[in-house]
Amino acid sequence: MSAVLARRPLGPGGVEVTELSFGGAGIGNLYAPITDEQAATALDHAWDAGIRYFDTAPHYGLGLSERRLGAALRGRDRSSYVLSTKVGRILEPADEVHGDDLADGGFAVPRTHRRVWDFSADGVRRSIESSLVRLGVDRIDVVFLHDPDHHAEEAFREGYPALEKLRSEGVVGAIGAGMNQAEMLTRFVRDTDVDAVLCAGRYTLLDHAALAELLPAASERGASVVIGGVFNSGLLADPRPGARFDYTEAPPELLARARALGALAEGHGTTLRAAALAFPFGHPAVASVLVGIHTPEHITDAARQFGARVPDEFWQEARTTGLLPSWVPVPGDVRLGDVRPGDVRGEVRS
Structure with missing residues (x-):
């Protein structure tokens, strides 16, 4: 029997996620290869641990993470788990396959495709359509704009409005952005x-x-x-x-x-x-x-x-x-009112 983890709402749109969630970069062969069987076993263990929120991206292993995640979840009740993926990098077939992706993307997979940055409205839709195929599902619960650090203008002008439209059409349940920085994410929260x-x-x-x-x-x-x-x-x-x-x-x-x-x-x-x-x-x-x-x-x-x-x-x-x-x-703190944003410095890493 699977464990049960508490769930929390992901914003106001009705999507709920487990407090502990599974990040899919590793099953995309991040830094080192694993087999399909090892990936499936890892995902089975995550399921048995009660995890019902799974995050992936086309970037992870040039689509390998999405394919493995979709295969592992196939046959499970689609309403029982939440899937998120990302947009911003279109995968285009390489003219020739030379070596692996370790130097370019950090994934131990053949370099069968190349990543093309694209936060345009058309790019967002094309990326989601391709992800649906790789995942083998008919809907994606959450979509994040992925690392728009150097593409802010296009992401805010075209990428975000495209996601907002898809959300209004019911194609996706929740939308947002995913990054390794807090500053631009703050802009997304405040301005969108x-x-x-x-x-x-x-x-x-x-x-x-x-x-x-x-x-x-x-x-x-x-x-x-x-x-x-x-x-x-x-x-x-x-x-x-x-x-x-x-x-x-x-x-x-x-x-x-x-x-x-x-x-x-x-x-x-x-x-x-x-x-x-x-x-x-x-x-x-x-x-x-x-x-x-x-x-x-x-x-x-x-x-x-x-x-x-x-x-x-x-x-x-x-x-x-x-x-x-x-x-x-x-955790358990009741002093959030005492936290002064002016006291908090982004360079607190030492």
């Missing part, structure tokens, strides 16, 4: 009618940039925030020398801080992983935490850590020792 945004790496035990403007704006506008990258590329999962932070080797001061948080967690009978997964839910705008892992063992561990209680005393001591700023909200 997005249901949700996906913010990767900018609201963790080590990085509180999203608290400056994004999270307060989301609360004010009734939008939800999905938090990805809660382990900051691995540093908060296993803070050993050489661990990565934001895809590169962690600087010594961040490694020391992560290790201190880990020691504090152990002293309170919990783990750094459990604290990292719990931390985002200190803010009411957060709807789900996305974990991008793809082995059955890691999925089982993530579900176990997510379900573990992190004692209030851990959060209190983290504040009193300066490992967490006193103004950062934590």
Whole structure:
């Protein structure tokens, strides 16, 4: 029997997601190949852990993640789970296949296609049509504009209105944007009618940039925030020398801080992983935490850590020792009114 995870609304549109969700980059062969069977087994474990929200993108493995996710979910009650994918990169067949995608995209797959940035209205529709085929479904619940960092004008002028129209037509259930920064996501929340945004790496035990403007704006506008990258590329999962932070080797001061948080967690009978997964839910705008892992063992561990209680005393001591700023909200906190956005600096990473 599958475990049951709590669900939260993803904005006002009626889509509900489990608080723990599955990120599909790993099953797209991020950094290293896995087999179709391994991907299917990982997704089965995620399902058994109670996860019912699955996120993917054409970018992940040049469509491989979408195909594997669709195959693994085929035959399951479509109304029981939520799918999100992304738009902004059109996959066009390569003239010739030379090598793999590791250097270009970071995925261990043959370079059968090339990515073309396209946030136009036509590009959005074409991307969704292709994703529907790869996923093998007749609808997508959530669509995010994917990494429009250098394409803001087109994304706001054409991409977002196209998604809004598709939402009004009932083609998609919820819309938003997904990025590794908080600033442009704040603009989406304030200047458009997005249901949700996906913010990767900018609201963790080590990085509180999203608290400056994004999270307060989301609360004010009734939008939800999905938090990805809660382990900051691995540093908060296993803070050993050489661990990565934001895809590169962690600087010594961040490694020391992560290790201190880990020691504090152990002293309170919990783990750094459990604290990292719990931390985002200190803010009411957060709807789900996305974990991008793809082995059955890691999925089982993530579900176990997510379900573990992190004692209030851990959060209190983290504040009193300066490992967490006193103004950062934590789970169970009732002091959100004390959080002053002017006190929060996006460079809080040291």
